Amino acid sequence: MKIAIGSDHAGFRAKEFLKAALIASGYQVEDMGTKSEDSVDYTDFAIAVSERVTKGLAERGVILCGTGIGSCIAANKVHGVRAALVHDGFTAEMSRRHNDANVLCLGARVLAEDRIRDLTKLWLETPFDGGRHERRLGKIASYEKTQC
Numbered sequence: 001m002k003i004a005i006g007s008d009h010a011g012f013r014a015k016e017f018l019k020a021a022l023i024a025s026g027y028q029v030e031d032m033g034t035k036s037e038d039s040v041d042y043t044d045f046a047i048a049v050s051e052r053v054t055k056g057l058a059e060r061g062v063i064l065c066g067t068g069i070g071s072c073i074a075a076n077k078v079h080g081v082r083a084a085l086v087h088d089g090f091t092a093e094m095s096r097r098h099n100d101a102n103v104l105c106l107g108a109r110v111l112a113e114d115r116i117r118d119l120t121k122l123w124l125e126t127p128f129d130g131g132r133h134e135r136r137l138g139k140i141a142s143y144e145k146t147q148c
Contacts, residue, residue, distance in 0.1 A: 001124065004058035006032035006045035007108070008071070011064030013037070014108035014116050018062065021117045027124070030058060046071040046105075050078035053102050061103040062120060068107035075103045079144060082137070087111065092119045096126035098133050 003022055007015035012034055022029050032048040034040045042065040049061040061083075063071040068085045075083035083103035084095035087110065095101040104123050106116050 001060065002028040002030065002058045003124070004030045004032055004049045004052035004061045005063075006049040006061075007034060007064040008042035008045055008066070009034060009037045009039050010042075010066035011071075011106075011108040014106070014111075014113050015064050017113045018064070018116055018120060022120070025121070042066075042070045043074040046074035046083075047078060050075040050081045050083065050103055054078055054080040059102075060124065063103060063105050064108045064116070065105075066107060066109040068105040068110065072105035075105060082140075086119055086123060089119065089122055092123045093126050096123055097129045100128040100133070100137055 005015060005019055019029050019031060030052065032052065033045055046063050049063050052058040053061040063075060065071040072083045072085040075081050081103050082099055082101045083105050084091070084099060084101035085105045086092045086095055087107070104120060106119065
């Protein structure tokens with residue numbers, strides 16, 4: 001599986017840690033930046049990761065910023081993205097099982113690096129349940145088409 005990953009300055013260290021862990025686990029990882037802890041805007045990296053996913057150049061995306069909130073908001077503005085802000089195992093699992101989230105957002109100032117790694121692993125390994133959830137995602141996609 002190919003993963004697009006990105007962060008702002010607040011998430012840089014956690015991104016580098018997570019990127020190494022993903023590569024060690026056999027994932028292909030495309031780093032969309034940032035490349036340092038110099039101050040940058042989270043929006044640029046959230047959108048870059050999200051566009052890789054919606055263009056089919058990555059199967060999933062992971063974005064890290066201070067809280068994950070801003071990146072999640074920005075990512076969800078990209079047509080076709082279902083970004084989820086995750087902070088525990090239940091939200092990681094349900095964002096995949098019920099919402100088929102394709103972009104994961106995490107707060108590097110909220111979660112320890114080991115927790116970020118573990119939540120990402122859970123999120124990547126959890127399948128979409130389909131069934132009644134497909135109807136709900138269809139409603140979201142239909143609405144999205146009217147707005148774009």
